[in-house]
Amino acid sequence: MRVLVTGGAGFIGAHLSNRLHEKGFYVRVLDNLSSGDPAALAAGINFNRGDVRDIPKLWSLLQGVDVVYHLAALVSVPASVLYPREYNDVNVGGTVALLEACRDVGVKRVVLTSSATVYGDQKTQPVREEMIPNPAVPYAVSKLAAERYLFTIGRLSGFEAVALRIFNAYGPGQPLPPAHAPVIPQFMQQTIGRGSVVVFGSGQQTRDFVYIDDVVEALVSAATAANIDQETINVGSGQETALAELIEQISATVRAKANVIYNSEMSGGIAHLVADLTKAKQMLKFKPRTTLADGLRKLYELDPRFSRAANKKGIAIS
Ligand SMILES: NC(=O)c1ccc[n+]([C@@H]2O[C@H](COP(=O)([O-])OP(=O)(O)OC[C@H]3O[C@@H](n4cnc5c(N)ncnc54)[C@H](O)[C@@H]3O)[C@@H](O)[C@H]2O)c1
Structure with missing residues (x-):
């Protein structure tokens, strides 16, 4: 299977890309290195420096790709309060650009790394996916908007779409x-x-602090798990x-x-x-270890x- 990982030189992206490569996937990475480091990637991974909003670059990198992992994003909550326009440009604009290219090239599945911050303050814990999101900061709004674009463009264009709401990875x-x-x-x-x-x-x-290896296992499962189209799934430690x-x-x-x-x-x-993991356990056979x-x-x-x-x-x- 051939995958493209946007933001693949970042923290989660490099761990994910290396694991996929180890499992025999062909892995292509797109990252503009605003914070990532390609030195973290195993030899044999195809690294490409570039921006996720660069449509011609996306078209060429998406050729032959089955599954796209979309991780490229700006990720600081406090910085998003100071620079909401930049967060909207990269996290929302970048997602829409990528989804448009996925539609045009004919990708089969897109997996988005969304965030637990979309829940904001809720009346009860643990949080479940069907709760009404209550984002309190621009970063969270941008991840929720990315989810909505993912599901809408996926449904209209016929590719499978799944969003994993990751809690505090470390x-x-x-x-x-x-x-x-x-x-x-x-x-x-x-x-x-x-x-x-x-x-x-x-x-x-x-x-809810979740170790990187557990996050990666959930992401790897999301490439191939059946019946997860249009699903939002929590990934935490519980x-x-x-x-x-x-x-x-x-x-x-x-x-x-x-x-x-x-x-x-x-x-x-x-x-x-804190995450309710019922859906992750059922749909991804996820078990934080x-x-x-x-x-x-x-x-x-x-x-x-x-x-x-x-x-x-x-x-x-x-
Ligand atoms: N780390 C967490 O706890 C956590 C929790 C929830 C969700 N997430 C999501 O997981 C993803 C990865 O987060 P991370 O913690 O690895 O952060 P990170 O900053 O280490 O990784 C993000 C990567 O995206 C790249 N990038 C940023 N803007 C780009 C652009 N315009 N074009 C191409 N590449 C670009 C950066 O260079 C970086 O390598 C993000 O989407 C983030 O929202 C992370």
Whole structure:
């Protein structure tokens, strides 16, 4: 089977592309390298630098492709609050450009990486796919719009369409930008470096942290699973963890005490978010295998950014 992975040099994209390649798929990647790194891709993967809004490029890259994984996106929630037009251009405009090209070339299936942020605040947890989305930030709006375009253009054009709503993915290779970094790599780096871990809100807000290998398994299944056309499917761990508890687990993993500061002046975002996995289990035979404790340990051991920092500080790596 031949696949195109947009955003394939990014965190989830590189893990996914490598896994597909390992399983014998022919993998083509399109990424503009606004944040990704092609060095993370295994030899034998066909890498192409370019923008997902570049229609002529899409036409040539889509030739002979059966399944498209659409991951290329801008991914920072706080940055989307500052630059909503840019988020709309890339995440919505890029999706529509890609879907138009998929329609014209005759792709069979498109798998979109949507986001749990589309749920926003909900009255009950865990969140189920049929709940009415309540996006609270431009990033979430852009992912919801991408889902709607996917299903509409798929239905009108005859290709199969599936959206996976991924919760908080983490693992080796996740970008750690100086501003707005994701909580797990940021808190781990700050704890190892004996800096302060600043938490917005009370620390009692909960999230569903899902290890990268589990996310990849769900995505791989979505290439071939039967009867998932027009479906939206949650991909999380199904476990709810408060940020305060996450920090304790990170401290235990790296064997260093975190100096935690709670900034209650800043909003901690959505109060609670955890996935109901009933649909994923039924439709993708999905079973998250990595506990948070195991995932943090793997991240600490496998990601050289943390192992190196730990070595410098003389912290033993378990
Ligand atoms: N990481 C998570 O926890 C999470 C959760 C929910 C959904 N997602 C979704 O998964 C996908 C991948 O996220 P990630 O965490 O790997 O982020 P990432 O930033 O590591 O990957 C995104 C990739 O897209 C590329 N890209 C950005 N704009 C592009 C453009 N215009 N043309 C071509 N390539 C472009 C970037 O260079 C990068 O390699 C995104 O669609 C994101 O919305 C991620």
